[in-house]
Amino acid sequence: MSNLVRIILSSLLLIGTVALFWFGHWGWGILGILITILAWVTVFFNENMLIAQWYFRKQDIPNAEKWLNKIKNYESQLITAQHGYYHLLLGLIESQRAPMQSEKFFKKALSLGLHMDHNIALAKLSLAGVMMAKRNKREAEKLLQEAKRADKNKLLADQIKMMKDQMTMMDKQQFRYSR
Numbered sequence: 001m002s003n004l005v006r007i008i009l010s011s012l013l014l015i016g017t018v019a020l021f022w023f024g025h026w027g028w029g030i031l032g033i034l035i036t037i038l039a040w041v042t043v044f045f046n047e048n049m050l051i052a053q054w055y056f057r058k059q060d061i062p063n064a065e066k067w068l069n070k071i072k073n074y075e076s077q078l079i080t081a082q083h084g085y086y087h088l089l090l091g092l093i094e095s096q097r098a099p100m101q102s103e104k105f106f107k108k109a110l111s112l113g114l115h116m117d118h119n120i121a122l123a124k125l126s127l128a129g130v131m132m133a134k135r136n137k138r139e140a141e142k143l144l145q146e147a148k149r150a151d152k153n154k155l156l157a158d159q160i161k162m163m164k165d166q167m168t169m170m171d172k173q174q175f176r177y178s179r
Helices: 003-022 026-044 047-057 061-069 080-097 099-112 117-133 137-150 157-178
Strands: none
Touching: 003 026, 047 061, 047 080, 061 080, 080 099, 080 117, 099 117, 117 137, 117 157, 137 157
16 A cells, blocks of 8 residues: 555544544544554554564564565555665575575665664674675675674674684684695
């Protein structure tokens, strides 16, 4: 459903709620307020994205993917602020299936823009993992440093440290096999 239709329906719900209060139906008016708020939330946040994020938080990846796949044309169905998050979620799902194929989604998410620093850090950390798997150490180190800078609340500090440790182990293995 397009945002214009959502705005029209939400406005009609708001007018109906005001009319309920005007005529003294307070109980129905309060219920109308809750429904109107829900309708206005769907104007700014696509319900498929909200449900997919909820399933993602519950670690139910197949259901999250199912709800993301219901978004056929993300440019028209989502507001521009959600485009990056759509690609971030697709990248996270793809990274569990085929890690090398997820690079394009993370790059697209970063180019479209993510608003929260910890999400930027997550995308850069995931890209660093892909670069490490491709044996591109310089790019992986650069992305790890950027992820560390973006992770202001230290939510991904353990994962960043683990990735750095894996990188040093990779260097030791290369040194051992090069003799």
